[in-house]
Amino acid sequence: MNIEIKQTTESSKAYEIAKSLPEYFDESGLKSIEQDTKNNMLFGAYRDNEMIGFVAYKEINNEAIEMSWLGVLPQYQGKNYGKILVEKSLAELSQKYKVCEVKTLSNSDDYEPYKKTRAFYKSLGFIPIETISPYPGWGNNPCQIFVMFL
Numbered sequence: 001m002n003i004e005i006k007q008t009t010e011s012s013k014a015y016e017i018a019k020s021l022p023e024y025f026d027e028s029g030l031k032s033i034e035q036d037t038k039n040n041m042l043f044g045a046y047r048d049n050e051m052i053g054f055v056a057y058k059e060i061n062n063e064a065i066e067m068s069w070l071g072v073l074p075q076y077q078g079k080n081y082g083k084i085l086v087e088k089s090l091a092e093l094s095q096k097y098k099v100c101e102v103k104t105l106s107n108s109d110d111y112e113p114y115k116k117t118r119a120f121y122k123s124l125g126f127i128p129i130e131t132i133s134p135y136p137g138w139g140n141n142p143c144q145i146f147v148m149f150l
């Protein structure tokens, strides 16, 4: 498959991808993504040198990271690119870190788009451990925390 995963500083490209996913990222989410993709560890999935997906990771401490943001352009979803992007970037980060967490909308909220996101995390081996409802800073939204050993 013609896909290259690499660490990158192309945060503006990641931001453009996030803007193409309005069901997932509202205005305040986009503002955070704009900042975090500059400051976090950013990886891109490239097809013919064009970024079609991104994932950002934030260091929690010297053993743990959080997957802070993730997105694949709508027309490239469901083709395994997201899986390759996350698996390859985590394989690289596993040389330093031991565990990765990711927070997402809990299944106690039936908003359809995030059902796919949770199925994606589970398929990669992330384990749901705790739901916090409401999650501070998320309005009334419940947060499900997933973790995976690297």
Ligand SMILES: CC(C)(COP(=O)(O)OP(=O)(O)OC[C@H]1O[C@@H](n2cnc3c(N)ncnc32)[C@H](O)[C@@H]1OP(=O)(O)O)[C@@H](O)C(=O)NCCC(=O)NCCS
Binding pocket: 021, 024, 068, 069, 070, 071, 072, 073, 076, 077, 078, 079, 080, 081, 082, 083, 084, 104, 115, 116, 117, 119, 120, 121, 123
């Ligand atoms: C989540 C996301 C990155 C997944 O990327 P993707 O390239 O579409 O996913 P993949 O094709 O690599 O799917 C990998 C596995 O995830 C699971 N999965 C993916 N989409 C699914 C769906 N619609 N329903 C059920 N399972 C699904 C499957 O197990 C799939 O493996 P399979 O195709 O062998 O069955 C992408 O859909 C996306 O950008 N979503 C919107 C943004 C988002 O939710 N970001 C995360 C919150 S910050």
